[in-house]
Amino acid sequence: MGHVQTLEPASAPPLLRLDRVNKRFHLPDGTPFHAVRDVSLQVRAGDIFGLVGKSGAGKSTLLRTINLLERPDSGTVTVAGQDLTSLDKRALRSARQSIGMIFQQFNLLQNATVADNVAFPLRLHGGRTTAQIAARVRECLSIVDLTDKAGSHPAQLSGGQKQRVAIARALAPEPALLLCDEPTSALDAETTRSVLDTLSHINKTLGVTIVIVTHELSVVRRLCRHVAVIEQGAVAEQFAVAEEAGVLRRTVLGRELARLAASPEEARLLDRLEAAVA
């Protein structure tokens, strides 16, 4: 058995399921633009699932349909067995607590402390006492290793620290699913590694399922277990990547070396992914 597998049907129901999702925009001149085309995907609980593709392929739009930041024109989005597209506003607000999101530009509140940034979603949704909120904030800052920065403001932090605050904020309501939109694109290589290690840590220790949009092959190599290639708004191909010895990790040794060592199917996967993000 090689390291590249086709996606086998899941035995348990998937945590996330997209069925024939479509999204069109209207360009300024009124022309319709089909940004997400008939996308069906399943992501299992505990997975780290990458959406890769070229700029403008529709990755971010697709990611944003998952929490209905972009409401699909048609199709369904099911998270933990609940069809989000069928919910009214109030029920959707509540369902969204189980879906966290982080962004390329962090989107922190500049005038609030790190602790207040992390507390923000908890205060917004209500239902917790001040003491419970403070305890959860401490817990989340400890998970991302920023306990000592609780009283700092975002401007006093490095890019990697800002993204880890954003991760703590996304984790605060205890989501089952974390959506990541190019979370390391604004970071240098070393900081990227620390943010990816944090994401890997919360996946392993808390079981949080991750869907991550990226155009960086290094992110796929380091983090993802499944990958979908998005082209012109549609899923062109999906891959499963085997564990530690997987083909993507092996390419860290260098592309040519990996290609020589690779089986034909591994080489094909490398070609596809490199072409997809180039």
Ligand SMILES: Nc1ncnc2c1ncn2[C@@H]1O[C@H](COP(=O)(O)OP(=O)(O)OP(=O)(O)O)[C@@H](O)[C@H]1O
């Ligand atoms: N609100 C909008 N109105 C009109 N067109 C939009 C809107 N949002 C996105 N688009 C278009 O949809 C297409 C897909 O955009 P999207 O941001 O999803 O792509 P992407 O693959 O994430 O690209 P990138 O990596 O550059 O962010 C682009 O052509 C974009 O211009």
